[in-house]
Amino acid sequence: MQTLRKLTPAFKRVLEAFGLVMAVVILNFLLIQMAPGDPVEVIVGEMGGASEELIAQLRQQYGLDQPVLHQLGIYLGKVLTGDLGYSYYFNTPVLDLLLQRVPATVLLCLSALFVAVLVGTFAGAFSARKPDGAGSHIVTVISLVGYSAPVFWIGMMLLILFASVWPIFPVAGMQSLRKPSGFAYYLDILHHLVLPTITLAMIYIAYYSRLARTSMIEVLGQDYIRTARAKGLPENKVIWKHALRNGLIPIVTMVGLQFGQLFAGAVLVETVFNWPGLGRLAYESILRRDYPTLLGILLFSAVLVMIANLLTDIAYRRIDPRMRKART
Amino acid sequence: MTGTPFLEVRNLTVEMKGESGAIRVLDDVSLRIERGRTMGIVGESGCGKSMTALAIMRLLPPGFEITAGQVLVEGEDITRVPEARMRALRGNDISMIFQEPMTSLNPVFTVGDQIAEAVKQHQGLDAGAAEQRAIEMLKAVQIPGAEARLHAYPHEFSGGMRQRVMIAMALACQPRLIIADEPTTALDVTVQAQIFALMRELQQETGTAIMLITHDLGAVAELADDVAVFYAGKRIESGPAGAILRHAAHPYTSGLMSCTPRLRLSAAARDGAAVLREIPGMVPQLGRMPQGCRFAPRCPLADDRCRSVMPPDVEVGPAHAAACWKAETEVMA
Ligand SMILES: Nc1ncnc2c1ncn2[C@@H]1O[C@H](COP(=O)(O)OP(=O)(O)OP(=O)(O)O)[C@@H](O)[C@H]1O
Ligand SMILES: [Mg+2]
Numbered sequence: 117m118q119t120l121r122k123l124t125p126a127f128k129r130v131l132e133a134f135g136l137v138m139a140v141v142i143l144n145f146l147l148i149q150m151a152p153g154d155p156v157e158v159i160v161g162e163m164g165g166a167s168e169e170l171i172a173q174l175r176q177q178y179g180l181d182q183p184v185l186h187q188l189g190i191y192l193g194k195v196l197t198g199d200l201g202y203s204y205y206f207n208t209p210v211l212d213l214l215l216q217r218v219p220a221t222v223l224l225c226l227s228a229l230f231v232a233v234l235v236g237t238f239a240g241a242f243s244a245r246k247p248d249g250a251g252s253h254i255v256t257v258i259s260l261v262g263y264s265a266p267v268f269w270i271g272m273m274l275l276i277l278f279a280s281v282w283p284i285f286p287v288a289g290m291q292s293l294r295k296p297s298g299f300a301y302y303l304d305i306l307h308h309l310v311l312p313t314i315t316l317a318m319i320y321i322a323y324y325s326r327l328a329r330t331s332m333i334e335v336l337g338q339d340y341i342r343t344a345r346a347k348g349l350p351e352n353k354v355i356w357k358h359a360l361r362n363g364l365i366p367i368v369t370m371v372g373l374q375f376g377q378l379f380a381g382a383v384l385v386e387t388v389f390n391w392p393g394l395g396r397l398a399y400e401s402i403l404r405r406d407y408p409t410l411l412g413i414l415l416f417s418a419v420l421v422m423i424a425n426l427l428t429d430i431a432y433r434r435i436d437p438r439m440r441k442a443r444t
Numbered sequence: 445m446t447g448t449p450f451l452e453v454r455n456l457t458v459e460m461k462g463e464s465g466a467i468r469v470l471d472d473v474s475l476r477i478e479r480g481r482t483m484g485i486v487g488e489s490g491c492g493k494s495m496t497a498l499a500i501m502r503l504l505p506p507g508f509e510i511t512a513g514q515v516l517v518e519g520e521d522i523t524r525v526p527e528a529r530m531r532a533l534r535g536n537d538i539s540m541i542f543q544e545p546m547t548s549l550n551p552v553f554t555v556g557d558q559i560a561e562a563v564k565q566h567q568g569l570d571a572g573a574a575e576q577r578a579i580e581m582l583k584a585v586q587i588p589g590a591e592a593r594l595h596a597y598p599h600e601f602s603g604g605m606r607q608r609v610m611i612a613m614a615l616a617c618q619p620r621l622i623i624a625d626e627p628t629t630a631l632d633v634t635v636q637a638q639i640f641a642l643m644r645e646l647q648q649e650t651g652t653a654i655m656l657i658t659h660d661l662g663a664v665a666e667l668a669d670d671v672a673v674f675y676a677g678k679r680i681e682s683g684p685a686g687a688i689l690r691h692a693a694h695p696y697t698s699g700l701m702s703c704t705p706r707l708r709l710s711a712a713a714r715d716g717a718a719v720l721r722e723i724p725g726m727v728p729q730l731g732r733m734p735q736g737c738r739f740a741p742r743c744p745l746a747d748d749r750c751r752s753v754m755p756p757d758v759e760v761g762p763a764h765a766a767a768c769w770k771a772e773t774e775v776m777a
Contacts, residue, residue: 339547345503346542347562347613348534361552437597438551 133422140418141195141411145188148407155204155405156180178204195415201408205401210412214394218416220290221393223305225382225420227313229371232320237367239321240328241360247333255325262322271315271388278311285310288390312389316381320374324367332363365436372428376421448519450620450653451477451500451538456513458492458499460730467731469495469508473679474757475672477621482647482654484668484685486661486700488727491674493657494543497623500655501540502530536566539614543626545606549598555582555609556594559616566617581612585642604635608642615646623655628663636660640667661701665689670763673697676727676738683764693766696739699723737768745770 156174160166166174175181179190194201200210239259243252262270278285286292286308296304335341336359344358345351383395390396394413401409433439458470470492477483485493498504500515502522514521517537522530534540539562542548550558559581560574569577575594582590585608598606607627614622624643628636640663647654656667664671664685672682673694681694692698703723725742728734737755740746747769755769 339542339544340550342503343542343548343610343613344550346501346534346540348531348536348565349561350531353565358550358553362550436552437554438599 129426133426136422137415137418138192141192141415142188144411144414145191146184148411149184153405155407158405159204191411200412200415203401203406203409205404205406205409210408213397213409214412214416217392217394217397220391221379221382221386221395222420223309224312224316224386224391224393225375225378227309228316228320228382229375229378231313232317232324233367233371235317236321236324237328237360237364239325240330241332241355241363243325244329244332244336244363245355247329252329255329259322259325262318263326265318268384268388270318271312271385274311274315275388290392312385312391315388316378316385319381320378323374324370327367327370328363331366332359335359335362338362361435365432368428368432368435372425372432375424375428376417379417379421448516449476450479450518451475451655452514452516453496453500454514454516456496456499456515457511458495458504458508459511460508462507462731464731466511468733469677469730470499471677472513473674473677475679475682476670477653477655478670479620480647480651480653481669482656482667484664484671485655485657485674486659486664486671487674488700489659490727490730492677493674494625495677496674497540497625497655497657500623501534501538502527503534503540532566535562535614535619536617537619538621538623539617539619541607541610541614541622541624541627543629545603545610545630548610549606551598554595554597555601559609559613562613562616577616578612581616582609584615584646585609585612587612604631604638607631607635607639611639611642611646615650615652618650619652621653621655623657625657626659627656629659636663643667661689673700676733677730678738678767680739680768681764681766683761683766687761687764691761693760693764693771694739694768695743695745695770696723697766739768 156171156178159174160171172181179187182190191201198211200214202208203210203213206213239255243249243255246252290305290308292304292308295301332355336355341354341359344354349358379395382393383398385391386393386395387399394416398410398413400406401413453473453475456470456473457468459466459468473492473496475483475496485496487493495504495508498508499510500522502510504510510523513523515523517533522533549555556575556578559578560569560571563569563574563577564571579590579594582593587593587605587608593601598609601609607630611627614624627643628639631639643654643656644667646652654667656663658664668685670683671685671688672679673688673696674680675696681688681692681697683693688697689701692701700723723742728738728741734741734751735754736752737743737746737750740750743750750769753769755767755771757765757767758771760766760771
């Protein structure tokens with residue numbers, strides 16, 4: 117009974133997530149149906165033209181001659197069995213293609229998130245200590261710039277800066293052509309990761325530093341901060357232990373809500389920096405009218421966002437004990 | 445009451461820097477708190493009781509500043525010592541209990557952590573020893589199941605229990621003075637009585653001095669050895685509790701007594717003060733203080749001198765002082 121009661125909400129969540137993913141799949145499918153352009157024409161175009169007969173044959177081969185709802189039914193059935201179809205462009209199973217690309221995107225998104233939360237929170241908390249001080253104003257100005265500059269523009273600027281003026285970071289790809297082995301292999305990836313991460317993280321650094329500033333200023337005015345000071349704790353402990361743990365709560369909430377946006381940002385950044393992830397693949401698939409691949413990417417991103425939300429929920433509970441179930 | 449007291453506040457003035465200049469929230473306040481004794485601080489809302497406490501702790505809110513006077517802890521003027529010295533005193537020699545038990549504990553740390561923290565900070569105990577001390581403290585403030593409750597979070601406690609946790613935290617380093625700023629105001633009456641009883645018991649065991657800020661004159665009558673009465677940022681009367689409760693020298697103090705229903709003090713009833721009255725008029729606004737005695741506009745005895753010249757603190761009995769032109773005549777009569 118006890119375990120059942122514990123299981124039920126979790127089970128409900130999984131069901132909810134599943135329903136949501138299915139809804140996303142259906143919606144994406146219908147959206148793409150409405151988009152202009154015909155994949156067969158693109159394929160034919162790449163082949164350098166083809167006869168009417170061949171075109172009709174291709175249509176039939178890909179099932180594109182069937183009514184839309186019928187196509188949807190087939191697609192849903194396959195998705196449920198883990199079959200995301202074949203890429204029109206690569207002629208390989210979409211699932212394989214995506215699984216190859218997921219690690220690069222997850223790596224980029226997580227590093228950007230990590231940097232954004234770390235730098236943003238630190239800058240915000242720092243400026244909350246003396247809201248009228250010079251340091252605080254500098255943080256405010258920088259975050260305003262970061263907030264209003266478009267992602268691709270920042271990317272271009274960094275690209276120009278590090279490609280020609282000060283070439284210390286690679287500006288394209290995830291690995292060097294001649295892959296080093298051992299530890300150097302990871303260092304090489306890290307080296308490539310720097311610019312895309314900064315570009316993607318910039319807006320969130322700005323965002324979280326403002327959020328952290330507001331939240332820390334509020335927390336620092338709370339009674340329990342006065343209690344911590346009255347205990348004789350050094351100011352560092354008061355701020356980085358007592359205040360920060362509370363000040364983080366709205367940031368964690370925001371991270372969960374913004375993960376989808378972050379992923380959208382990754383599409384741009386991956387394209388600018390030629391990063392071999394899902395985002396660049398999405399962009400290329402749109403150009404190629406590679407709908408099965410695009411649908412697969414959209415499905416994957418929905419799942420990734422949901423996993424991110426789940427993780428945020430867990431983090432949230434860890435930080436704020438009031439969110440945990442009352443102990444028995 | 446000879447020699448240096450544990451705490452002596454001398455002519456303390458606190459100002460708030462506002463846009464329209466400085467506003468005085470405390471004006472020339474003096475107090476003495478003797479070792480092991482309880483000093484009750486009373487006065488209407490807004491008269492500066494909490495400001496006095498925070499000034500002693502040097503935890504005044506931003507914008508407030510000590511502009512004159514001294515706070516002597518065993519003769520050392522702590523208004524001038526570096527912040528590091530202050531931190532060594534806070535929570536170790538002087539600790540403070542606040543009015544709001546619901547918000548004064550950090551919601552994201554266990555109560556055990558929050559009690560142990562002070563001990564680790566000041567006595568350099570390791571985690572295990574500090575936790576042991578926290579359990580002892582929870583037992584001392586009579587929280588049932590101390591070992592288990594150690595790992596509970598503040599939201600799992602009632603208001604009264606949280607205030608016990610605050611007391612445990614304040615006592616953890618065996619301070620020589622505890623400043624309790626209206627420790628029971630947010631609690632219901634039965635819990636109030638329990639908390640006061642607990643404080644008295646713990647004081648008898650540890651010999652700590654207590655500065656008890658309260659609106660509850662009944663509690664003052666029961667617990668306080670000495671009393672200081674505040675009015676509009678000034679300490680207008682102070683002395684032994686018995687003397688003040690029986691022969692208030694300042695008309696404001698007498699008024700305050702007569703406002704308290706069923707004051708648990710037969711002497712007050714004998715004087716016919718048990719009849720509930722209220723002091724007419726309002727406390728003057730900060731920054732718009734009348735010339736002369738601040739209580740004069742509301743005082744039944746005020747004359748021209750009261751309205752034009754601020755009365756000095758005069759000795760009206762043994763260790764009993766009042767700032768009133770009429771005080772001496774009152775006591776003689
Ligand atoms: N944060 C603040 N900003 C501006 N003024 C304040 C602030 N805190 C207190 N004051 C003012 O300072 C004066 C002294 O306040 P204090 O808190 O010491 O009063 P108190 O005697 O403790 O009253 P109470 O019994 O209501 O707690 C009051 O007039 C109050 O309005
Ligand atoms: Mg107060």
